[in-house]
Amino acid sequence: MFYVIQTALELGFMYALVAMALFMSYRILDIADLTTDSGFVLGAAVSVTIAAAGHPFLAVLAAVLAGACAGFITAFLQTRLGVPSILAGIVTNTGLYTVNLMVMGWSSNVSLLKQETLFTMFRDTGIGGSWYKLILAAGITVLAAFFLVWFLGTRLGLSIRATGDNKDMVKASSINPIFTITVGLCVSNALTALSGAVVGQYQKSADINGGTGIVVIGLACLIIGETIFGRRSVGRNVAAAVAGSIVYRFLYAVILKTSIVPIECLKLVTAVVVALAIAAPALKEWADFQKRKIRSMQKGGR
Amino acid sequence: MLKIDKIRKTFNPGTVNEKSALQEVSLHLKPGDFASIIGSNGAGKSTLLNAVAGSFYVDEGSVFLNGKNITFTPEYKRSRVVGRLFQNPLRGTAPHMTIEENLALSFLRASEGSIPFSRISKKDKDFFREQLSLLEMGLEDRMKQPVGLLSGGQRQALTLLMATMVPPQLLLLDEHTAALDPGTADKVLELTQRIIKRNHTTCLMVTHNMHQALELGNRTLMMDDGKIVLDVQGEEREHMTVSDLLEKFRTGVGKELDNDRMLLSMEA
Numbered sequence: 001m002f003y004v005i006q007t008a009l010e011l012g013f014m015y016a017l018v019a020m021a022l023f024m025s026y027r028i029l030d031i032a033d034l035t036t037d038s039g040f041v042l043g044a045a046v047s048v049t050i051a052a053a054g055h056p057f058l059a060v061l062a063a064v065l066a067g068a069c070a071g072f073i074t075a076f077l078q079t080r081l082g083v084p085s086i087l088a089g090i091v092t093n094t095g096l097y098t099v100n101l102m103v104m105g106w107s108s109n110v111s112l113l114k115q116e117t118l119f120t121m122f123r124d125t126g127i128g129g130s131w132y133k134l135i136l137a138a139g140i141t142v143l144a145a146f147f148l149v150w151f152l153g154t155r156l157g158l159s160i161r162a163t164g165d166n167k168d169m170v171k172a173s174s175i176n177p178i179f180t181i182t183v184g185l186c187v188s189n190a191l192t193a194l195s196g197a198v199v200g201q202y203q204k205s206a207d208i209n210g211g212t213g214i215v216v217i218g219l220a221c222l223i224i225g226e227t228i229f230g231r232r233s234v235g236r237n238v239a240a241a242v243a244g245s246i247v248y249r250f251l252y253a254v255i256l257k258t259s260i261v262p263i264e265c266l267k268l269v270t271a272v273v274v275a276l277a278i279a280a281p282a283l284k285e286w287a288d289f290q291k292r293k294i295r296s297m298q299k300g301g302r
Numbered sequence: 303m304l305k306i307d308k309i310r311k312t313f314n315p316g317t318v319n320e321k322s323a324l325q326e327v328s329l330h331l332k333p334g335d336f337a338s339i340i341g342s343n344g345a346g347k348s349t350l351l352n353a354v355a356g357s358f359y360v361d362e363g364s365v366f367l368n369g370k371n372i373t374f375t376p377e378y379k380r381s382r383v384v385g386r387l388f389q390n391p392l393r394g395t396a397p398h399m400t401i402e403e404n405l406a407l408s409f410l411r412a413s414e415g416s417i418p419f420s421r422i423s424k425k426d427k428d429f430f431r432e433q434l435s436l437l438e439m440g441l442e443d444r445m446k447q448p449v450g451l452l453s454g455g456q457r458q459a460l461t462l463l464m465a466t467m468v469p470p471q472l473l474l475l476d477e478h479t480a481a482l483d484p485g486t487a488d489k490v491l492e493l494t495q496r497i498i499k500r501n502h503t504t505c506l507m508v509t510h511n512m513h514q515a516l517e518l519g520n521r522t523l524m525m526d527d528g529k530i531v532l533d534v535q536g537e538e539r540e541h542m543t544v545s546d547l548l549e550k551f552r553t554g555v556g557k558e559l560d561n562d563r564m565l566l567s568m569e570a
Contacts, residue, residue, distance in 0.1 A: 154421050155420050155421070158403055158407045159407065161398075165397060170378075171357075171381065172377075172386045172393075173408055173464070174382040174412070175378055175407075176379075
């Protein structure tokens with residue numbers, strides 16, 4: 001039981017980076033960025049491959065950089081070449097599949113055997129005892145969260161937020177939306193790749209299909225968090241993404257343990273929950289309209 | 303100051319919807335000029351402002367600002383020195399960002415030499431508070447609230463402040479009070495005048511209100527069918543009444559002025 005809680009927290013913190021990335025692209029920039037699935041695998045692949053070569057720390061940096069590059073390509077496609085934003089993400093996502101295979105030496109998975117990872121290095125410092133994985137995972141995510149909140153408060157960050165909020169205003173305020181969208185997607189995909197990088201070293205392996213559905217799971221985490229915390233300020237939103245991710249992993253653990261829902265069905269359940277949550281305003285409007293219609297028909301007679 | 307030299311713009315060329323919106327328009331504004339533009343529906347007033355702001359590039363001719371050729375300068379670069387207000391008060395502010403953040407955005411970009419990672423300082427906040435209090439709308443006590451909670455008039459006043467806090471070289475007003483209720487419109491207009499006077503800003507304003515066009519500023523332009531057909535200033539303008547203006551238009555263009563909103567506003 002104890003072990004389950006610990007694992008849920010660890011995974012929650014590590015995958016929270018994806019929820020934060022989606023907060024950046026989906027909420028801030030108002031772009032559904034589908035680069036995420038392969039971007040996550042890219043992070044894991046780069047991270048594990050370089051860690052296997054003996055540089056676990058450099059591996060994470062390289063993964064983040066690779067993620068930013070993937071974001072740049074998606075941004076380039078949609079801002080400069082006029083590819084619709086969803087399609088731009090899908091195109092990059094598809095192309096990355098091959099890149100990911102290439103990174104892993106044309107094999108569908110790579111593993112770390114005896115090599116050092118961030119986690120083993122941290123364990124050897126002796127900090128945190130048996131909680132060392134959780135402390136490291138939480139540390140990385142909290143650091144990234146603080147960075148994100150800080151970044152969104154800078155002039156560049158404010159410009160990026162304005163770009164997603166009011167395009168008309170942005171052009172009339174000497175902000176180049178091409179630039180802000182590009183920076184925004186680079187940061188968001190760097191966060192996704194960071195998540196992949198940490199998870200890769202945590203699990204000591206990277207798998208070519210390890211990212212399937214991660215974008216929907218990330219959205220689910222974001223929505224769960226927002227439902228609990230509200231969406232009032234940037235700081236709160238980022239905290240919500242982290243909290244949502246942890247809650248999601250707890251639910252996952254509960255389902256896994258109790259088998260209320262067969263674990264094979266989890267992706268379907270997640271997809272339905274996300275679809276319903278995003279559809280909520282439209283559903284509410286429809287319901288209100290039906291109510292009004294019925295009421296006026298009763299009042300007005302036939 | 304602003305020199306527009308024989309600019310032309312045709313929308314949808316080669317189609318049935320072809321519209322020659324600007325036909326060899328030339329205009330020269332001196333520093334401190336405050337010119338208002340009136341004209342029929344579709345005369346090209348907003349198009350002229352858009353051409354100056356850089357929403358599109360003109361087909362022919364050139365635009366100079368302070369002696370610099372800005373004909374092919376992109377919109378976002380021009381807006382560093384050209385402030386702009388639209389008719390729709392929702393266009394000028396970001397609804398989900400706070401008043402403070404909106405102000406910071408326009409302030410940080412316009413003030414010289416600020417790096418991309420600069421943040422809102424305590425000093426900036428005090429400055430924003432002081433500027434907001436000049437609007438006399440109580441916004442200085444709501445700096446942490448999202449702009450989406452403000453009324454249209456408050457948002458337009460805020461946009462005005464954002465456009466002029468760091469004085470622009472040129473201010474473009476595109477019927478910026480037309481969508482507001484009369485009381486608020488007066489208030490925003492009064493603020494506009496005050497700010498323009500204080501900074502000696504060169505300004506180009508589109509309006510549908512003929513009284514405004516004659517009372518405000520020092521120059522009145524009339525447009526029709528993509529051309530400037532009337533340009534009055536100085537003594538001639540001082541003694542001009544709305545009916546003189548209409549008469550001038552009739553004799554000059556050879557038809558009646560047809561701007562429904564403009565004619566409606568004459569009653570007021």
